[in-house]
């Protein structure tokens with residue numbers, strides 16, 4: 001006999017109560033956590049209890065003890081790393097995904113999940129201007145989306161070089177020349193490492209971190225100097241420090257002239273393709289072969305959700321697919337989810353993406369991305385007029401890198417901001433300097449948050465100068 005709803009009711013009601021309190025606290029609470037993991041350990045650890053606790057009490061215990069260790073990432077005053085908040089429809093859809101508890105491996109077994117994720121995938125292709133016949137896989141994040149795209153690339157490039165990767169593995173295979181820009185995200189190197197492809201050749205970038213297309217052309221010539229060879233080029237839409245976009249039209253043209261597979265890491269930048277005014281940033285991007293993005297960044301669905309898009313469905317399904325007699329595959333050609341992602345068992349994480357897109361529509365997504373960039377521009381303007389503040393990048397998208405004279409001052413400003421907790425921004429290093437890195441990625445960030453953020457930075461800098469505690 002199945003349990004029915006009764007055993008769940010109190011626990012779910014407690015979860016709704018705690019979630020509502022948490023969300024209600026976002027506009028005013030300090031952003032940073034008040035306790036470190038080691039301080040929280042006692043509340044959650046110790047001996048495994050011999051006997052259990054009623055479900056609603058577990059939820060109450062969990063929420064009240066976790067509270068001091070939560071970062072207000074859903075707050076409009078959170079500007080750290082590149083982290084989006086959560087749209088209401090996406091959050092509620094995510095809760096439904098948990099209650100439906102579908103193992104979204106096979107179209108045959110969980111048709112509703114497959115239909116929703118396929119619709120979401122199709123909408124993403126339309127929204128981002130990517131080839132309509134591409135395969136779309138919903139993975140945990142851009143790291144795995146990069147991995148997935150590059151795994152498909154490896155399969156295709158080796159097949160075209162006459163090598164049977166599936167049968168013979170990588171040992172003795174033709175070398176794949178991997179070429180990346182100087183300022184690619186580290187997860188590209190990680191994915192290449194996972195795939196046994198080694199360290200890439202690095203091509204110089206300009207002052208905003210955009211790959212130099214002429215240098216790329218030379219690197220491609222060098223890679224092919226002793227004859228045809230498999231080549232993989234990784235480009236980037238959205239530089240972590242500057243928000244800059246690689247020059248896609250030129251870089252893809254030279255790559256294609258050398259018969260390279262082109263992968264684009266667009267973890268947060270691919271979303272610029274949804275905004276007509278940003279067409280110049282993403283022009284030509286649709287001519288690549290694979291793309292990675294994060295729905296948990298600029299689209300604002302709950303963690304976790306990345307998206308892998310691969311034009312060559314055969315390559316993707318060969319790299320990721322598996323056959324087993326007990327898995328009943330749908331024969332209509334759309335491909336099971338498990339053929340497009342590294343996992344077998346999986347959560348239908350594309351469902352919150354569908355809900356986000358359905359609630360915003362094409363115009364709403366464009367407006368959301370436009371607003372993120374406009375808030376970043378406004379914040380950069382407010383910071384640039386402060387005495388002693390240098391905005392180091394051309395702020396054309398959602399990212400700002402700021403320095404305050406010498407590195408020690410910049411580090412201290414960042415530390416004071418975090419200690420103060422009004423806003424949250426993290427330090428980094430860019431072009432040999434310590435920087436305060438600001439990312440505007442939350443759909444709720446408004447003009448008041450921007451003013452608060454500028455004021456918090458001004459106060460922190462003044463504190464460093466005066467030594468005030």
Ligand SMILES: Cc1ncc(COP(=O)(O)O)c(C=O)c1O
Pocket residue numbers: 081082140141142143144185187238239240265266267268294306
């Ligand atoms: C350009 C870029 N690529 C990849 C990643 C990794 O994304 P994830 O943490 O979702 O795996 C990030 C994260 O910020 C990023 O900015």
